[in-house]
Amino acid sequence: MAERLEPLLRATDLRVSAGDVQLLAVPSATVPAGGCLGLVGVNGSGKSTLLKALAGLLRPDAGSVLLGGRPVREHESGFRRQVGVFLDDAACFPDLTVAEHVRMVATAHGLGPTAAERCERVLDLLGLRHRADARPDTLSAGQRQLLLLAAVLVRPARLLLLDEPEQRLDTGARGRLADALRTAVADGTAIVMAVHDRQLLSGLADQVLVLDGGRVVDHGPTAEVLDRGATPWN
Amino acid sequence: MELTDSQLDVDTAREAVEELRRTRARRAARPVGDRAQQIWITLISAALLVSMVAGPVGTLSRLVGAVLPHPHEGRLPGLVVGLTTLGTAGLLRLSLWLGPIVLPAPELSWLLPLPVDRRWLLRPRLSAALVAAGTAGALLGAGCGAVAAAGSRPGPVGIVLAMVVGLLLAWPAAAVGVLAEGSARWARLVRGGSTLLTLAGLVDLSAGQQPLGIGTPADVLAASGPWGWAGWAIGGTAGGSAVLPLLAALALAGTTALAVTAADRSLATLPAGELALRSRAAGRAHLGLLLLDFRQIALVAQAAARARRTGPGLRLPMPRSRLLVLPWRDAVALLRRPGRLFAAAAWSAGTVALLHATRLWAGQAHPGPLTAAWLGCLLSLGPHLAATALVEPAREESDRPARTALLPFSPARIALSHLVVPSALLALLGAAAAIATALLIGAPDIVLRTVLLLVTAGAPAGIGAALLGAYRGPLRYELLAVSADWYGAVPFVLWYCAPALVTAAVAAPLLWHAATAAALTSGTTVAQFAVSAVLALAVTVRHVIRSVNRRAAP
Numbered sequence: 001m002a003e004r005l006e007p008l009l010r011a012t013d014l015r016v017s018a019g020d021v022q023l024l025a026v027p028s029a030t031v032p033a034g035g036c037l038g039l040v041g042v043n044g045s046g047k048s049t050l051l052k053a054l055a056g057l058l059r060p061d062a063g064s065v066l067l068g069g070r071p072v073r074e075h076e077s078g079f080r081r082q083v084g085v086f087l088d089d090a091a092c093f094p095d096l097t098v099a100e101h102v103r104m105v106a107t108a109h110g111l112g113p114t115a116a117e118r119c120e121r122v123l124d125l126l127g128l129r130h131r132a133d134a135r136p137d138t139l140s141a142g143q144r145q146l147l148l149l150a151a152v153l154v155r156p157a158r159l160l161l162l163d164e165p166e167q168r169l170d171t172g173a174r175g176r177l178a179d180a181l182r183t184a185v186a187d188g189t190a191i192v193m194a195v196h197d198r199q200l201l202s203g204l205a206d207q208v209l210v211l212d213g214g215r216v217v218d219h220g221p222t223a224e225v226l227d228r229g230a231t232p233w234n
Numbered sequence: 235m236e237l238t239d240s241q242l243d244v245d246t247a248r249e250a251v252e253e254l255r256r257t258r259a260r261r262a263a264r265p266v267g268d269r270a271q272q273i274w275i276t277l278i279s280a281a282l283l284v285s286m287v288a289g290p291v292g293t294l295s296r297l298v299g300a301v302l303p304h305p306h307e308g309r310l311p312g313l314v315v316g317l318t319t320l321g322t323a324g325l326l327r328l329s330l331w332l333g334p335i336v337l338p339a340p341e342l343s344w345l346l347p348l349p350v351d352r353r354w355l356l357r358p359r360l361s362a363a364l365v366a367a368g369t370a371g372a373l374l375g376a377g378c379g380a381v382a383a384a385g386s387r388p389g390p391v392g393i394v395l396a397m398v399v400g401l402l403l404a405w406p407a408a409a410v411g412v413l414a415e416g417s418a419r420w421a422r423l424v425r426g427g428s429t430l431l432t433l434a435g436l437v438d439l440s441a442g443q444q445p446l447g448i449g450t451p452a453d454v455l456a457a458s459g460p461w462g463w464a465g466w467a468i469g470g471t472a473g474g475s476a477v478l479p480l481l482a483a484l485a486l487a488g489t490t491a492l493a494v495t496a497a498d499r500s501l502a503t504l505p506a507g508e509l510a511l512r513s514r515a516a517g518r519a520h521l522g523l524l525l526l527d528f529r530q531i532a533l534v535a536q537a538a539a540r541a542r543r544t545g546p547g548l549r550l551p552m553p554r555s556r557l558l559v560l561p562w563r564d565a566v567a568l569l570r571r572p573g574r575l576f577a578a579a580a581w582s583a584g585t586v587a588l589l590h591a592t593r594l595w596a597g598q599a600h601p602g603p604l605t606a607a608w609l610g611c612l613l614s615l616g617p618h619l620a621a622t623a624l625v626e627p628a629r630e631e632s633d634r635p636a637r638t639a640l641l642p643f644s645p646a647r648i649a650l651s652h653l654v655v656p657s658a659l660l661a662l663l664g665a666a667a668a669i670a671t672a673l674l675i676g677a678p679d680i681v682l683r684t685v686l687l688l689v690t691a692g693a694p695a696g697i698g699a700a701l702l703g704a705y706r707g708p709l710r711y712e713l714l715a716v717s718a719d720w721y722g723a724v725p726f727v728l729w730y731c732a733p734a735l736v737t738a739a740v741a742a743p744l745l746w747h748a749a750t751a752a753a754l755t756s757g758t759t760v761a762q763f764a765v766s767a768v769l770a771l772a773v774t775v776r777h778v779i780r781s782v783n784r785r786a787a788p
Contacts, residue, residue, distance in 0.1 A: 077643050104562075
């Protein structure tokens with residue numbers, strides 16, 4: 001169903017290199033509103049590089065990335081209002097508590113009076129409510145990951161770009177994360193996520209892009225790609 | 235599986251480590267010519283350093299001499315005791331988060347887990363710590379000796395004696411640091427003790443020669459422990475009886491011997507976790523020092539302070555308007571780390587004291603324009619450091635730009651939002667400092683004008699300059715390669731000091747006039763200050779926006 005819609009995000013002929021080494025060569029990648037594109041591949045296959053290019057954090061040597069028909073400009077507040085980005089270098093403010101982080105993001109996105117309620121709902125959803133008053137440096141690595149994901153999910157967004165969101169999470173937390181992402185997709189949010197967890201991928205993504213050495217080696221509906229069985233996972 | 239006796243053979247491990255040391259010593263051994271060259275280079279560097287700092291230290295010494303009551307028979311200069319007390323507190327604090335026993339990372343990973351007596355492994359590190367602390371103490375002693383000599387006869391012998399006393403003060407501080415490294419109870423004691431010493435030192439410095447019934451604060455402090463004995467010994471070198479200073483020095487030497495022995499005994503039980511923590515902290519601090527990146531050192535200190543805190547701290551209700559979110563975060567960050575506010579207040583108070591001293595000295599010395607310019611810059615250093623302490627939340631963002639990635643504001647807007655809360659706080663501190671100065675020099679009309687000037691124009695310009703320092707990016711070492719001549723470092727130094735120079739350009743003339751109270755009432759000075767402050771704010775804002783956008787661009 002999602003394929004029939006006009007793409008919200010469209011990347012065309014993206015090429016990224018470092019010196020003489022080509023890091024990424026993606027002819028085309030599209031995601032419609034309410035769609036979910038999974039990026040899979042072994043470590044170093046180019047998943048994070050593609051996500052950074054889609055987020056406007058990396059200037060491609062060639063090609064374009066359009067969000068709603070306009071080029072992405074990460075430093076513009078308009079882009080930041082529409083797109084939630086979760087990368088592996090995400091960081092917390094050392095002096096704010098878990099709840100304050102999430103509420104700050106919600107308030108900054110103009111949720112105003114509903115910010116507190118929404119913040120509690122997201123913390124509940126991700127199982128982080130009991131650590132609401134904790135500082136980031138007292139959290140475990142998994143809990144810190146959940147806090148950063150809560151800050152991404154608490155705000156309204158047209159597109160979420162997530163780099164291995166299931167990393168460091170236990171099985172229960174992965175399940176809760178999957179539920180939260182399904183709710184976001186149902187609300188019309190598009191998602192592009194690099195992922196190693198086959199269950200999360202098959203339960204959420206409707207399209208998969210398989211990368212190897214920076215090149216697309218397979219692409220299509222999730223079930224078909226998984227059935228072909230040639231996907232390098234990790 | 236049970237361990238056999240041979241697997242637990244401690245002697246074998248010890249032999250292996252001994253062999254490792256011998257190998258290292260063989261590799262480190264250099265020909266006599268190389269050693270002589272190294273000594274020669276060290277001597278030349280030291281002579282260069284001394285010649286560079288001799289001028290400013292001499293001026294400072296004369297400045298101190300103008301306000302310091304001349305030492306007389308039987309009475310210690312309170313300033314020296316106050317300085318040695320504050321110095322002891324500083325050395326204790328330093329040893330709490332940076333060693334004293336610091337193992338290099340390879341030894342930490344490979345040698346510490348070996349089944350050998352930890353005291354045997356760590357003793358060379360204790361010696362190294364004592365050498366480092368001794369050097370710091372000797373420098374502190376030299377400074378205190380120079381202060382004690384100011385206003386009376388200068389005495390090189392006195393300064394050398396003061397260096398020895400400083401060394402004897404630093405060794406017990408390092409030894410107590412080792413005890414704190416091995417025991418949480420000692421760590422709490424040292425932390426509390428250093429705070430008390432800081433307060434006592436400040437009380438002594440501000441009280442001067444006011445009697446307390448049992449003597450002046452300096453008399454009480456001088457008899458209370460090694461920090462006071464050191465002051466006594468150094469203060470005595472500037473004049474008066476030699477018996478009491480000698481007794482104080484002997485007591486200090488006895489304390490040093492006891493403390494170092496206790497530290498040596500505690501080496502065997504130092505926990506590996508604490509050693510690892512300090513090794514990492516010292517590694518980062520050393521690298522920061524080597525690369526002149528003092529931000530790294532500040533981050534190490536902050537991490538140590540954060541590790542001790544429990545609970546979220548003071549709360550501020552979250553505003554409902556999205557426009558107030560960024561000022562709210564600044565306010566929360568500053569409230570939860572009151573040390574930054576205290577630091578800003580301390581720099582403001584220091585400026586008032588310096589202003590007062592400058593006024594007293596300038597009345598006698600009638601300085602020329604060059605000295606006036608130099609002193610004006612020195613006076614503006616306090617406000618600049620206060621502003622720097624207040625923009626710490628901005629620093630947190632420029633350290634890790636990813637922290638603001640989830641906020642729907644442009645990076646430039648986020649950067650400029652840091653002008654609001656720090657400017658208000660700096661204006662408040664500036665107003666308090668201006669009132670204190672006016673009361674000190676007894677000129678009420680200056681109060682209104684200075685307060686007005688500082689609140690309306692000076693504070694935002696000062697914060698703008700501090701933000702320039704926060705957002706300009708990593709150190710530009712490539713500027714050092716502009717020329718191979720002696721002046722090759724000038725571009726780098728100018729770049730390094732740019733924020734302080736902007737503040738000096740705005741504040742130095744006003745502060746100099748406030749110190750001399752000559753022309754502050756003239757409309758020209760007021761207009762000049764207002765124009766330069768507005769210009770400085772405009773220039774710094776433009777540079778901050780450009781820096782932030784340049785860094786944000788992929």
